[in-house]
Amino acid sequence: MVVLGSVIAVLFVLPLWWAAVSALRPQRETFATLSPVSLWTLLPRGLTIGNFDRLFDAEFGRALLNSTVVTVATLVIGLAICATAAFALAVLHFPGRGVVFAVMVVSFLIPFDAIAIPLMSIFRDAHLENTYLALVLPGVGNGFAVFLLRGFFLGVPVDLAEAARVEGLGWWGVFWRIYLPLSRPALIGAGLILFVFQWQAYLWPLLIAPDPEMTVAPVAIAQFAGQQGVDFGAIFAGAVLTALVPLLILLFFQRYFTQSVSSSGLK
Amino acid sequence: MHQNRTFALTAAAILSLAAAGCGDGGDDSGQDAGGNTTLTFVNAQDPGTFDKVIAAFEKANPTIKIKQQAVPFDDLNSTVQSRLGAKDADIDLYDVDEPRLAAFASRGFLEPLDDLRGQAEGKIDPNALKITSYDGKQYAMPRWTSTQLLYFNKDLLAKAKVAAPSSDPAQPITWEQVTADGKKAQDAGAKYGLIFDQVDRYYQLQPLAESLGGGPGLSGADLLQPDVTNAGWTRAFTWYHDIFQSGVAPRGINPEQTPGLFATGGTAFFAGGPWNAAAFDKEKSVDYGVAPFPRFAPGKPATSTDSWSTGISPFSDSKDAAKKFLSYMTIDAAGATATTSNNIPVQKEAFQTYLKNLGAKGERYQQIADIIEQSLGATAVSRPITTGFVDFESVMNKAFADIRNGTDATTRLTQAGQELDRDLAKYRTK
Numbered sequence: 265m266v267v268l269g270s271v272i273a274v275l276f277v278l279p280l281w282w283a284a285v286s287a288l289r290p291q292r293e294t295f296a297t298l299s300p301v302s303l304w305t306l307l308p309r310g311l312t313i314g315n316f317d318r319l320f321d322a323e324f325g326r327a328l329l330n331s332t333v334v335t336v337a338t339l340v341i342g343l344a345i346c347a348t349a350a351f352a353l354a355v356l357h358f359p360g361r362g363v364v365f366a367v368m369v370v371s372f373l374i375p376f377d378a379i380a381i382p383l384m385s386i387f388r389d390a391h392l393e394n395t396y397l398a399l400v401l402p403g404v405g406n407g408f409a410v411f412l413l414r415g416f417f418l419g420v421p422v423d424l425a426e427a428a429r430v431e432g433l434g435w436w437g438v439f440w441r442i443y444l445p446l447s448r449p450a451l452i453g454a455g456l457i458l459f460v461f462q463w464q465a466y467l468w469p470l471l472i473a474p475d476p477e478m479t480v481a482p483v484a485i486a487q488f489a490g491q492q493g494v495d496f497g498a499i500f501a502g503a504v505l506t507a508l509v510p511l512l513i514l515l516f517f518q519r520y521f522t523q524s525v526s527s528s529g530l531k
Numbered sequence: 532m533h534q535n536r537t538f539a540l541t542a543a544a545i546l547s548l549a550a551a552g553c554g555d556g557g558d559d560s561g562q563d564a565g566g567n568t569t570l571t572f573v574n575a576q577d578p579g580t581f582d583k584v585i586a587a588f589e590k591a592n593p594t595i596k597i598k599q600q601a602v603p604f605d606d607l608n609s610t611v612q613s614r615l616g617a618k619d620a621d622i623d624l625y626d627v628d629e630p631r632l633a634a635f636a637s638r639g640f641l642e643p644l645d646d647l648r649g650q651a652e653g654k655i656d657p658n659a660l661k662i663t664s665y666d667g668k669q670y671a672m673p674r675w676t677s678t679q680l681l682y683f684n685k686d687l688l689a690k691a692k693v694a695a696p697s698s699d700p701a702q703p704i705t706w707e708q709v710t711a712d713g714k715k716a717q718d719a720g721a722k723y724g725l726i727f728d729q730v731d732r733y734y735q736l737q738p739l740a741e742s743l744g745g746g747p748g749l750s751g752a753d754l755l756q757p758d759v760t761n762a763g764w765t766r767a768f769t770w771y772h773d774i775f776q777s778g779v780a781p782r783g784i785n786p787e788q789t790p791g792l793f794a795t796g797g798t799a800f801f802a803g804g805p806w807n808a809a810a811f812d813k814e815k816s817v818d819y820g821v822a823p824f825p826r827f828a829p830g831k832p833a834t835s836t837d838s839w840s841t842g843i844s845p846f847s848d849s850k851d852a853a854k855k856f857l858s859y860m861t862i863d864a865a866g867a868t869a870t871t872s873n874n875i876p877v878q879k880e881a882f883q884t885y886l887k888n889l890g891a892k893g894e895r896y897q898q899i900a901d902i903i904e905q906s907l908g909a910t911a912v913s914r915p916i917t918t919g920f921v922d923f924e925s926v927m928n929k930a931f932a933d934i935r936n937g938t939d940a941t942t943r944l945t946q947a948g949q950e951l952d953r954d955l956a957k958y959r960t961k
Contacts, residue, residue, distance in 0.1 A: 291791065292791070292794065292795055292814050292816065294791075295788065295791035295792060295794075295795050296795040296797075299722070322578060380613075381613055381616065381617060384613070384614075384617055384619075385617045388617065388619060388621075393621060470602065470603075470606060470610055471610065471613060471614065474573070474600040474602065474610075475598075476599070476600070476601065483603065486603035486605070486606070487601055487602075487603050487604075489604055489605065489787065490575070490576070490577050490604050491575065491576070491604050492577070492804070492806040492807075492810075492873060493790060493806075493810055494787040496787075496791075
């Protein structure tokens, strides 16, 4: 069983390894070793950083920085908005709570691509094109993150909130001092959802922020595929760099992420 | 991932059409307080392609600045369509893929440029002006054109004791000969006999059917009737099926990967564009020769053509300034020369300069220049100018892929004809 598991794990890693190796060798070698598959398909003969040179000559660094700024801003603002919304829907009793929650659930079932065009018109009317705000805003109100956090908050014993209220703590205090500290795994899970949404965003940045100064990493990588040739080396290099960030974050937080998904919805 | 992205953009573009209108949002008042105008030019060309022409234009016109917005190549059409569908006044000029011009013009996404046409006559190739016109109006200014030729690996052919094809532009080898020689080269050690640069794409495969008298695949006054099951099409794509079935050409290779397979030295023949030569030279691992694009033995020579043109958005606030730049970039000889990268300019003086510069790079490039001149003048076949081209191309590219993967050509072309009959019906009623 262990052997089988290990073999399957290695098979999953091989394409990623191949992409990483291809980022570090000349493009010609990548193609020359493709067929027949041999050890040299997976091991580089000549190492080069030329692919990374071309990548950064095309100002990929700025695109990566843009992606980072947009993602971090989305994480901070988005978590604040989603957590407060989830708290209201889980703990506070107000008329129409069920309807609001139902609308929110439906909202995350609608593909973003379907609303991108009308949303673009609204943003352009507000003169938000080519701004960080335009890139960040659609990511901060994430229905799935609210759904996840609400499920976790419902699992927090109501007695805790009631006791705190009796002691004179306001709702804001209950949220800040009781629910948030208890919900770290769920917050990390929701944060990862917001992170992935923004980190891989492609269609929206292409439509609303087409200026070169505002290009984000996925769009910058796609620009290496031209009409008269594709710079696979630079694409591999960009993909490796872009994948490294979420990879490290996932490795660090995977325990919390699994915990948050498995425990949300449990009472 | 890539297909999902393309699908998403296409879906978004279709949605945007519901909101599209033909109104003119521009009053040519797109100047800042200092009287300066900034034009936004959306394109999908390699970085640096327009740097020289923009610098020269800005020097001569200090009150006009050109800002480029580069869009990934595969997403240009759908992105532009989505943005113009939302009447995005931020786009002043944009690159138009010539076979898509009719669809863009019919939706009101292009400003008529009949005044520029008057200036262009006599200076730009009339065929290029014709294919950028629709319904009697000029909708974009042609910038470049293209053609196809046959590259061959000298070492692999010599090893197989196969005579190299002639580089004489008027003496193209036949596809039957290419197949037989490719097979011999494989027997002598070549990995592949023949590879098409743009495998499964209508642009490069249209000449196969045209060579056998099959036409472009569309007929009728508006080119909206499918005609892909005639004898020419059936024979051409039975041959296409057979080269993959017999292993002369490889399956499972994307167009993005094909030049790399010739450049690494394992392929006997490669059908591609003049632009591939620069990439092959860069790799330095293949000694290659060039020949005119093949024809079928019982048929006539036919070659792909056309390329990119530039149009002006009807929603632009700076149409006059945009026309000034467009005129300089396409009609003015100096501008058209400065714009050229690896592409062939259609401005007559720039074209001659291009051929001269190409020939000056050595004997092989002189042969390429001769082939370009001959094919553009005598054998070029444009893609059909019709509002239904995008649907047509999409259906046919899928059919080509199925035929490559083993589906019988006659059966698949019949199915494609039925699909086209349904898909093109919506354009016929307009």
